[in-house]
Amino acid sequence: MNTFSQFLMQLFNGINSGSIYALIALGYTMVYGIAKLINFAHGDIIMVGAYVCLLSINGGLPLPLAIIASIISCTVLGIMIEKIAYKPLRNASRITLLITAIGISYLLQSSFQLIFSSNSRPFPDIINLPPLIIGDITIAGKYYVTIIISVILMTVLQLFVKKTKTGKAMRAVSEDQGAAMLMGINIDKTIAITFGIGSALAAIAGILYCASYPIVSPYIGAMPGIRAFIAAVLGGIGSIPGAVLGGFVLGIIEALTKAYISSQLSDAIVFSVLILILVFKPSGILGQNAKEKV
Amino acid sequence: MLKIDNLYVNYGMIEALHGISIEIKEKEIVALIGSNGAGKTTTLHTISGLIRPTKGHIYLNDQDLTKIKADKIVKLGLAQVPERRRVFAEQTVEENLILGAYTRSDRNAVKEDMEKVFTSFPRLKERRNQLSGTLSGGEQQMLAIGRSLMAKPKILLLDEPSMGLSPLLVKEIFRIIKEINQSGTTILLVEQNAKLALAIADRAYVLETGKIALSGTGQELLASEAVKKAYLGG
Numbered sequence: 001m002n003t004f005s006q007f008l009m010q011l012f013n014g015i016n017s018g019s020i021y022a023l024i025a026l027g028y029t030m031v032y033g034i035a036k037l038i039n040f041a042h043g044d045i046i047m048v049g050a051y052v053c054l055l056s057i058n059g060g061l062p063l064p065l066a067i068i069a070s071i072i073s074c075t076v077l078g079i080m081i082e083k084i085a086y087k088p089l090r091n092a093s094r095i096t097l098l099i100t101a102i103g104i105s106y107l108l109q110s111s112f113q114l115i116f117s118s119n120s121r122p123f124p125d126i127i128n129l130p131p132l133i134i135g136d137i138t139i140a141g142k143y144y145v146t147i148i149i150s151v152i153l154m155t156v157l158q159l160f161v162k163k164t165k166t167g168k169a170m171r172a173v174s175e176d177q178g179a180a181m182l183m184g185i186n187i188d189k190t191i192a193i194t195f196g197i198g199s200a201l202a203a204i205a206g207i208l209y210c211a212s213y214p215i216v217s218p219y220i221g222a223m224p225g226i227r228a229f230i231a232a233v234l235g236g237i238g239s240i241p242g243a244v245l246g247g248f249v250l251g252i253i254e255a256l257t258k259a260y261i262s263s264q265l266s267d268a269i270v271f272s273v274l275i276l277i278l279v280f281k282p283s284g285i286l287g288q289n290a291k292e293k294v
Numbered sequence: 295m296l297k298i299d300n301l302y303v304n305y306g307m308i309e310a311l312h313g314i315s316i317e318i319k320e321k322e323i324v325a326l327i328g329s330n331g332a333g334k335t336t337t338l339h340t341i342s343g344l345i346r347p348t349k350g351h352i353y354l355n356d357q358d359l360t361k362i363k364a365d366k367i368v369k370l371g372l373a374q375v376p377e378r379r380r381v382f383a384e385q386t387v388e389e390n391l392i393l394g395a396y397t398r399s400d401r402n403a404v405k406e407d408m409e410k411v412f413t414s415f416p417r418l419k420e421r422r423n424q425l426s427g428t429l430s431g432g433e434q435q436m437l438a439i440g441r442s443l444m445a446k447p448k449i450l451l452l453d454e455p456s457m458g459l460s461p462l463l464v465k466e467i468f469r470i471i472k473e474i475n476q477s478g479t480t481i482l483l484v485e486q487n488a489k490l491a492l493a494i495a496d497r498a499y500v501l502e503t504g505k506i507a508l509s510g511t512g513q514e515l516l517a518s519e520a521v522k523k524a525y526l527g528g
Contacts, residue, residue: 171382
């Protein structure tokens with residue numbers, strides 16, 4: 001195999017993990033856009049999604065039903081977290097919200113540890129499609145499935161937010177809550193829908209993540225969660241295309257540094273890139289500079 | 295049609311409105327004038343349900359708006375053109391108009407109403423696919439008014455529609471307000487430009503530091519010495 005083919009395969013690696021980061025980053029960015037809240041519990045929704053899928057499969061459910069069960073559980077969980085933990089703090093300071101979000105994250109991790117112990121469990125090989133062979137490049141089935149599913153979901157989400165009335169309302173709330181209320185938009189409902197969509201995407205991301213790294217434990221959400229958060233900031237938090245771009249950029253940088261520089265340094269390099277981008281463009285790659293209010 | 299009864303509103307520790315009462319009859323144009331910080335915007339925000347009063351009531355026909363959520367109030371037929379227009383800058387002109395009709399489900403009628411708005415404001419039609427943030431101040435004001443009309447309001451509140459516009463545009467906006475009223479919509483107009491507001495108002499109230507200081511017909515107040523001194527520049 002020549003070096004170029006090797007490079008392409010690493011690139012595919014990066015696009016694979018990047019598309020998972022992007023799916024998670026969408027949840028961060030949408031919730032931030034609308035509720036001005038960094039939902040640090042978002043990463044743990046991935047873990048819940050993986051557990052529900054795993055337990056459903058082990059309980060004998062066919063895969064499609066297990067996936068649906070996982071999506072529904074995470075959607076309900078996301079909406080409940082918002083209702084119980086964040087909604088009463090709608091007018092609280094941002095730091096209060098941030099601490100609450102971190103608290104919810106620990107709450108989810110600890111309760112799953114209590115119920116299922118901290119031992120990691122193997123996740124079944126759910127995507128056993130034949131690899132795609134182009135010349136001397138081999139792309140594993142789970143890779144291209146992950147990429148295709150992610151791209152479809154991102155496109156659907158983008159269309160939803162751009163074209164539907166609910167999507168327009170979501171963008172309106174994110175831009176000016178008061179003006180949105182004057183249009184007759186129900187803010188509570190819109191925020192709940194946003195949490196629901198973000199959590200559903202996290203459930204799918206969790207399943208795809210475990211398809212690539214087939215281990216489930218109460219802590220698996222933390223690392224992809226934090227990387228996706230970085231991806232969202234990198235792309236410009238609040239921006240949907242930004243989250244997608246940030247996810248892919250992060251995944252590719254990570255894969256290439258692991259392959260060509262050092263796998264131990266990959267996190268350091270990823271974080272350095274983040275710092276550099278934020279030094280030169282604090283609002284992120286596609287983020288809008290904070291506009292001055294007239 | 296709209297009756298504000300002894301309304302008290304607090305902003306944190308500060309009392310912004312101290313028991314104001316205002317009545318607006320169907321098809322009237324009522325102006326609420328007063329200087330900066332008198333409580334005009336607070337009054338409108340309270341009517342629309344963005345702020346809750348500590349005491350008092352607001353009745354739209356027979357319903358007490360102080361107990362109804364903001365989004366339901368729009369559905370009852372009360373819309374507002376907020377201060378500084380507050381169009382959704384990152385959405386197109388057309389999307390802003392669609393958002394104005396958010397509470398309505400009669401899709402075809404909404405389409406017709408959008409065409410009506412475009413007939414009244416041909417500039418908006420030319421720019422229907424442009425982001426609202428790229429419009430000029432006057433165009434944004436027209437969009438804000440058009441957007442509020444999309445809700446098919448029975449009563450329309452306008453907060454400082456003349457703000458930041460050239461005299462020519464102000465004249466145009468006031469002509470449009472008059473037109474909206476003549477087509478059957480009741481209007482509550484908040485203005486710092488007292489002269490213009492009083493000229494088109496059937497009746498008016500003068501708000502001073504959270505209290506109604508004066509009220510009367512537009513003509514009466516235009517002629518009043520106190521109003522002349524304080525708001526009409528001598």
